[in-house]
Amino acid sequence: MTDTQTTTLSADPTLDLAQAARDHLFVGMANPVQLEAEGGPLIIDRAEGIYLYDAGGQRYIDGISGMYFRNVGYGREEIARAIYDQIARVSMNVYAGVTSSTVTLAAKLAQIAPGDLTRTFFCQGGSEANESSIKMARAYHVRRGDRGRFKVISRQGSYHGGTWGTMWLGEHPFFPRTDYQPSPSHCIVVPGPNMYRCAFNSTSPEQCGELSARAIEQEILRQGPDSVSAVIGEPVTQPLGGVVPPPNYWPLVREICDRYGVLLIFDEVITGFGRVGTWFGADLVGVTPDIMSFAKGVTSGYFPLGGSMASAKIAEVFEGGPEKTWSHMYTYSAHPGGAAAALSNLEIVERENLVDNARQRGEQLAGLLQEMKQRHPIIGDVRGTGLIQGIEFVKDRATKEHFDPSQGVNAMLTAELKERGVWLRVPPYILPFAPPLTITADELDELASKVDEALTTVEQRLGMARG
Ligand SMILES: Cc1ncc(COP(=O)(O)O)c(C=O)c1O
Numbered sequence: 001m002t003d004t005q006t007t008t009l010s011a012d013p014t015l016d017l018a019q020a021a022r023d024h025l026f027v028g029m030a031n032p033v034q035l036e037a038e039g040g041p042l043i044i045d046r047a048e049g050i051y052l053y054d055a056g057g058q059r060y061i062d063g064i065s066g067m068y069f070r071n072v073g074y075g076r077e078e079i080a081r082a083i084y085d086q087i088a089r090v091s092m093n094v095y096a097g098v099t100s101s102t103v104t105l106a107a108k109l110a111q112i113a114p115g116d117l118t119r120t121f122f123c124q125g126g127s128e129a130n131e132s133s134i135k136m137a138r139a140y141h142v143r144r145g146d147r148g149r150f151k152v153i154s155r156q157g158s159y160h161g162g163t164w165g166t167m168w169l170g171e172h173p174f175f176p177r178t179d180y181q182p183s184p185s186h187c188i189v190v191p192g193p194n195m196y197r198c199a200f201n202s203t204s205p206e207q208c209g210e211l212s213a214r215a216i217e218q219e220i221l222r223q224g225p226d227s228v229s230a231v232i233g234e235p236v237t238q239p240l241g242g243v244v245p246p247p248n249y250w251p252l253v254r255e256i257c258d259r260y261g262v263l264l265i266f267d268e269v270i271t272g273f274g275r276v277g278t279w280f281g282a283d284l285v286g287v288t289p290d291i292m293s294f295a296k297g298v299t300s301g302y303f304p305l306g307g308s309m310a311s312a313k314i315a316e317v318f319e320g321g322p323e324k325t326w327s328h329m330y331t332y333s334a335h336p337g338g339a340a341a342a343l344s345n346l347e348i349v350e351r352e353n354l355v356d357n358a359r360q361r362g363e364q365l366a367g368l369l370q371e372m373k374q375r376h377p378i379i380g381d382v383r384g385t386g387l388i389q390g391i392e393f394v395k396d397r398a399t400k401e402h403f404d405p406s407q408g409v410n411a412m413l414t415a416e417l418k419e420r421g422v423w424l425r426v427p428p429y430i431l432p433f434a435p436p437l438t439i440t441a442d443e444l445d446e447l448a449s450k451v452d453e454a455l456t457t458v459e460q461r462l463g464m465a466r467g
Contacts, residue, residue: 017043017055029175034411042423047074050436050443052423061447063417063424064434068238068270068388069296072348073436079302079344086340093336101339108346109309114280115288119315121326122307122334126269126295127161129306130232133293134165135328136308137230137263143317143324146261149229151185153219153262155192156199157240158233160267169232172239174427188223190215192237193245196381196392197400209246217256225260230291232265235281241390241430242383250285263290263314269306270388273297274349274437277359277386284385290314298342300436305338354437361444362386365433368448376455377464387439391431402429403462412461416454422447 011017018040022032027041035041045055050073052062062070072079086101093099102122110118121132134152141149154160158170167177168187177183191199193212200215202208220228231253237243257264266289271281275297278284282292291314295306318326349355362385369382369391380394393413395403403409410426417424424431435447 038415038418049073049075050439058421060418060421060423061443061450062435063422063447064432065387065436066301067296068275068434069299069301071273071275071297071354071437072300072345072352073438076300076302076345076348078348079300079341082340082344083303083337087337090336092332093334098334099336099339101336101343102334105339105342108343109307112279112346113292113309114282116312117288117292117309118312119310120307121310121328122305122338123330124304124332124335124338125306126267126293127163127166127306128330129269129293129295129308130160130166130169130265130267131163132308132328133265133267133291134169134230134232136291136310136314136326137265139326139328140263140314140317141229146226148226149261151188151223151228153188153190153216153223153228153231155233155237156189157192157194157243158237158267159239160232160269170239174239186229188219190219192233192243193249194237194240194243195246196383205246206248209249210252212245213249213252213256216253217260220256220260220262225262228260228262230263230265231257232267234267234269235271235285235287236276236385236388238270238388238432238434239427239430240383241392241432242385242388242434244383244385245285247285250287254287257290265289265291265293267293269293269295270297270434273346274355274358275386275388275434277355277362279355298345299338300345302345303335303338303341305335305342349437352438357439358386358437361435361437361439361441362389364441364444365389365448368444369433372448372452372455376452376459378455378459378462384433387434387437389433391433393429393431407462409458409462412458413454416457417450420450420454422450422454 021041043055044052046053050061051059053059090099106120109120123129123132154169156171159172160166160169168183171189193209195205195208198208200211202211216231254264266282268280272294276284282288290311292309299305318324373379373382377397378393379391380397380400381392384390395401405428410428413426
């Protein structure tokens with residue numbers, strides 16, 4: 001790969017990259033003034049394992065795996081080679097055609113996915129995966145004569161994508177949608193089961209789980225069950241730093257969906273492929289959805305790939321003559337380069353026991369964060385499982401009050417972490433952790449000690465007394 005590397009890297013040496021980025025790029029969800037104040041966007045020059053290096057040679061631990069996708073870490077030449085070999089042989093399939101890598105991947109997914117999720121529609125990423133899943137759910141009902149079922153219930157504190165059909169699902173606390181109002185009438189949002197701030201003021205996880213699930217039932221009844229197509233949710237929710245629902249929540253939601261003929265869609269875009277310490281979030285919560293969306297960790301970001309998997313019950317309504325065809329596609333659906341990347345990536349996950357490592361390192365991380373909580377008054381709550389965890393930071397632990405955004409505490413933390421060689425962009429009041437699943441015990445200790453130092457410095461700047 002080294003030969004091709006030198007010929008394919010295409011930076012223009014005469015260009016001032018930082019200036020050109022300012023002039024010519026929209027950097028997703030980033031504010032140009034803020035980036036300017038930070039010295040411009042991070043320009044990654046190279047990366048290896050859990051570390052990335054900027055153009056000046058500064059090394060950073062990637063604390064959030066790119067954006068929750070770099071499960072097998074950086075620098076996997078075997079994945080790059082698998083993509084190269086596939087694309088050199090067949091660069092893309094043809095209309096109504098498939099390639100062997102895509103079929104092999106679909107069969108592999110059927111083998112590892114929970115329950116009877118055995119048929120996959122491939123697309124390019126998580127938003128398209130969820131878009132496909134909600135279209136699949138809607139088409140399923142129509143095929144069964146339930147034309148009125150078009151509403152989708154999602155939960156506050158969730159994110160399901162940036163396309164028009166998915167951006168109104170969930171309510172990501174840090175992604176305002178004010179530029180895009182009005183919201184479409186099919187998207188209904190209910191509280192999620194977050195024990196730290198339970199919408200029902202529950203005192204026990206059991207009760208919070210029960211009441212949060214019942215909120216979905218009440219909404220189905222309020223809307224009229226015949227109008228509801230699906231409930232969508234992530235088994236463990238990322239935007240709030242890895243909210244793990246109480247154990248009774250998902251089984252109860254499953255029962256409720258079945259009772260009213262509503263489909264259950266799991267968004268496993270982050271939780272899939274080992275991050276929670278099991279292969280899928282569904283395995284962790286012990287519930288099989290009717291439809292499952294995936295992306296990110298399926299290729300560890302080496303190629304854009306996502307998909308939507310149907311259970312037997314769903315797949316069978318699309319079986320039969322031409323009138324049964326599911327009318328849905330994207331030009332680049334089932335890209336063979338993506339399939340080759342995924343097969344190689346999944347082989348690494350299996351060979352290196354990365355699912356087990358995520359579980360073990362997750363236990364280590366939970367212990368480190370709990371210990372830090374004893375000493376840092378800024379930590380209101382720690383949560384999560386496997387390698388999706390987070391800290392909710394607060395101004396006052398007793399009242400759980402957040403800092404005023406004008407204090408810029410998240411920017412302060414981001415800067416302190418960056419200075420110590422940790423790449424983590426901190427949103428308001430949540431400090432997320434999702435390193436690659438390859439992280440070792442020593443590397444995790446290194447990450448935690450840098451976080452510890454950064455928290456100490458920020459607390460000192462804020463004049464907070466140590467616990
Ligand atoms: C849970 C979840 N679903 C869907 C998406 C959208 O995926 P993408 O950005 O690949 O379209 C994301 C992105 O972060 C996500 O976290």
